[in-house]
Amino acid sequence: MSLAAATAFLRDHIAPNAHAIDTSVEAMGVAFIEMRKQGLMALKRPAEYGGPAISEADFRTYQEEVARASGSFAFLQTQHQSAVNMIAKQASEEIKAEYLPQMHGPKTVGIGFSQLRRTGDPICKAVETDGGYILNGEVPWITGLGFFDEYLIGSVLPDGRAVFGFMPFANVEGQTVSEPTRLAAMETCQTVTASLTNYHLHKGTVAFINDKDWMRKNDAFNIVIQGHFAVGCALAGADIVQEVANKKGFDFLHQTATKLYAEIEECRAALVAHQKDFAEDTAPLRLQKRAWAIDLMMRCAHAGVVASSGAANYHTHPAQRVLREAIVFSVSAQTGPIMEATLRRLVR
Ligand SMILES: Cc1cc2nc3c(=O)[nH]c(=O)nc-3n(C[C@H](O)[C@H](O)[C@H](O)COP(=O)(O)OP(=O)(O)OC[C@H]3O[C@@H](n4cnc5c(N)ncnc54)[C@H](O)[C@@H]3O)c2cc1C
Missing domain, CATH: 2.40.110.10 (Butyryl-CoA Dehydrogenase, subunit A, domain 2)
Incomplete structure (x- = not known):
């Protein structure tokens, strides 16, 4: 399974159904079954248990693209992908042999x-x-x-x-x-x-x-890694602004979309630069990058609402959905230091 095939699945099956997936458990179920059929359930599973063992960089790009397509779908599938990664890294050979080969389904x-x-x-x-x-x-x-x-x-x-x-x-x-x-x-x-x-x-x-200290260490390890969901959600907000700009043609809408995409790219590069950096003394710097991603995501989601005007309030409009998804990505895997860094940035 290549990253290109995975993102094609998101573009063709998930993004067009994002509203249904957000509002109907049945639609979420259909999407989840389709994901199983596509072989996307255990992207980092080691090759000896069936792969596809995609690279860290590709996995983070996939996280962004899935959050861009549908925050709800991203959130559901990431729970299973996390379980796969934890089992692969930490479980005994016996548990790995029992679980991993089946984690593209039927085991969830x-x-x-x-x-x-x-x-x-x-x-x-x-x-x-x-x-x-x-x-x-x-x-x-x-x-x-x-x-x-x-x-x-x-x-x-x-x-x-x-x-x-x-x-x-x-x-x-x-x-x-x-x-x-x-x-x-x-x-x-x-x-x-x-x-x-x-x-x-x-x-x-x-x-x-x-x-005893595993949770704290694991969270410190994940500071920037979890920020890729925020990047994906930010892209979803910027996409809405771009779409409205294409329809209405106003310069300021195009300029807003261009500036948001540029900042997302900059923020993304900052996260990627720290992807393999787990040193304790760089945690304050990495917390700033995570806080940036969260702040930027909220601004992009808000921009999507503002650019869409009153229609953003319609239940079926993507702008309000993306803004709601940003609430979850603001606090998922939150720790005390992440909360502090985010709030410090918001009152800066
Ligand atoms: C919709 C949704 C679904 C979720 N699904 C899952 C899931 O499937 N599996 C899962 O494991 N988690 C899940 N989470 C949990 C998510 O990762 C947590 O939101 C996150 O861990 C923060 O925990 P909390 O919201 O319970 O806040 P809290 O634990 O109350 O606080 C967050 C952080 O602040 C620290 N803190 C709180 N008070 C203080 C204080 N007075 N002084 C210093 N530090 C303090 C806490 O130690 C903690 O690190 C989900 C969350 C949401 C919103």
Whole structure:
């Protein structure tokens, strides 16, 4: 699967249906099945498990293009792609052999570990027993109910390490999954919470155990990488301005689109320049780039609304959809330092 083929799929199947995908779970389901057929579900899966093992640079470009085509679709599929990457990097050979070959389908896996970012007493705890672990607490965010069969949970052990395991994405003994949460954006991704009461995680379903500081290190590693969704959403906003400019022909609309595209390119280059930079001492600089991407995304989405005038308010208009998607991309994978960097930029 080449990047060109993947972006052709987004252009032909996803972008034209973005409104339907945003408003209908059925339309999202059709898009998701089509993605499976196209072999796009596990883009970074290593070659020895079936590939296509696309490069880091291509993967980030794909993230941008999928967010540009449909924020909701981007958000749903990235949960599974993240699970693929985590399993490939961290799981035992046994788990890799069981899961990875099937992760272009039929196996679908979401993720539920943002609770590990929270400070203070862990809200989801694990205690070791003979046959595995007993889990108790809350998982505040899990996207993909009805699309994913399982999700990868992160739960904190008494010594601060986190056990990751495969959970059924359903109501089962010891786990209650909420109804899909009503959200301002990306509702068709079917995001839920889960409540655990003495859930028994069998040792055969443990994926890996990470050290105490893993979440902080992983977030520090991901500072700019996650910014590519914001770049894609910014492009969607700029595309709307460009489209209106083409229709109405005013110079200032063309000039606005040109300036936005130029800044997006500059911001994108700044993210790419730091793609392989994970040094702790460059974190402040990388946080500034992430904050730039978030700020720029919001400005582009707002420009799409302004350029579209009153029509932007129509339920079916892409400008309001892109603005709502920008809300989610402003806070997804947010950490304290990212929140701070974003807010500092907004009041600068
Ligand atoms: C629509 C949607 C779907 C999502 N789906 C998923 C999913 O499928 N899987 C998943 O794992 N996550 C998912 N998330 C979670 C997402 O990544 C989180 O939004 C993100 O981790 C921020 O967490 P939070 O919103 O719960 O905020 P919080 O955890 O309350 O806060 C965000 C950050 O600020 C820090 N912070 C908060 N208060 C303080 C304080 N007083 N002092 C210092 N620092 C503080 C926290 O430690 C944390 O790092 C989803 C989010 C959304 C909006």
